[in-house]
Amino acid sequence: MTTDRKIPVVKCPQCSKAVEWRPENKWRPFCSERxxxxxxxxxxxxxxxxxxxxxEDPDAPKAE
Known part of the structure; x- marks a missing residue:
């Protein structure tokens, strides 16, 4: 049985490069360690x- 699932592609949050969302991609959602x-x-x-x-700081003295 074959599944025709598409691999999701996301943008790297840092450089906007397209990145496949795969378990093998150890840097996801980033494109690289950098x-x-x-x-x-x-x-x-x-x-x-x-x-x-x-x-407000609860430990601060109150101004009167």
Whole structure:
């Protein structure tokens, strides 16, 4: 029995190169280790942030 399943193709989040989503691709969704490391570095340096309001420090003394 043959399956005619198409392999999904996604864009690398870093460089936008087309990447086949296969179990053999150990860097997925990235195209390479380089793109994966660049993305990891961006997370480590806190370049990716979710916008939001500053939260109040519960341990800070209250201004009266």
């Amino acid at each position: 793109c994966r490391q660049i993305d990891l570095g961006a997370w480590a340096s806190e370049s990716y942030r979710v916008p939001g309001e500053a939260q």
